[in-house]
């Protein structure tokens with residue numbers, strides 16, 4: 001399984017996020033990708049390659065042009081206004097207010113295009129985010145060339161980013177961009193399986209009306225967990241996409257026994273959809289030791305997760321999402337990949 005990884009991930013290194021009422025050091029930090037890379041080296045996993053640059057076109061297939069333009073200039077505009085400190089939004093639209101007019105003010109536009117205060121835009125955000133999308137796109141290229149699997153070690157992550165919004169540490173939706181690229185490369189149908197602890201609200205929004213792309217997600221129930229306003233079981237898609245969205249919310253405290261049963265349900269739905277390829281949004285924040293999450297998977301459970309995903313029997317692109325127990329993240333992510341390969 002080829003691994004795509006870009007050193008440019010380091011350019012996204014935010015100083016702080018707003019968490020539990022305090023500005024705290026960002027959980028989503030460069031050490032996350034480093035430790036996964038190191039672990040793959042240690043176990044002698046398949047080669048790591050830098051991604052090919054794919055340019056703007058494949059991003060424009062998924063994201064709004066105005067949003068992409070905003071992301072490219074936001075940092076420069078912010079620094080001119082406020083100086084050299086992470087750009088964080090402070091205001092959002094509420095019911096009865098209006099989104100008709102895109103604010104000219106950079107502060108107004110940060111709020112317009114985001115949904116949380118945990119996702120700093122920094123000097124290197126655009127380059128890091130595009131390098132992650134390039135890794136996902138390079139992985140999709142490998143599947144198209146006939147590989148059984150590939151791993152895109154993306155950072156920053158992507159599954160909370162929608163057509164025209166960022167949040168939850170995500171700017172460009174790497175998984176959706178890869179899925180779209182597989183479609184454009186000739187796959188008639190694709191499925192995205194999201195095993196990150198948090199609901200992939202961005203992927204859901206992007207694929208909501210799509211009958212050619214199935215989105216299936218296991219995640220902490222939004223009644224008690226971020227992103228709170230997306231991820232309920234009755235969200236099933238609309239229009240041509242009605243029935244092509246399956247949310248499987250699980251309670252805090254979920255362990256492997258309950259998780260595995262639900263993963264079976266997910267696998268059954270994916271097989272019934274009969275896609276040509278599978279994209280896995282791979283977060284390891286379902287781990288019991290994760291500092292911001294509340295599931296109870298053990299490191300060896302991730303081997304079983306990889307084997308279960310292999311059992312779906314599809315060409316599979318793994319795309320890195322969350323996971324914040326940095327010391328154990330390398331082992332947990334590598335376990336999914338080796339569990340898949342050894343199945």
Ligand code: FKS
Nearest residue numbers: 118157168169198292321322323
């Ligand atoms: C905890 C607050 C948590 C934000 C959580 C973001 C999760 C991001 C992620 C991704 F995969 F995108 F990285 N706030 N008190 O793990 O889903």
Ligand code: ZN
Nearest residue numbers: 196197198322
């Ligand atoms: Zn997550």
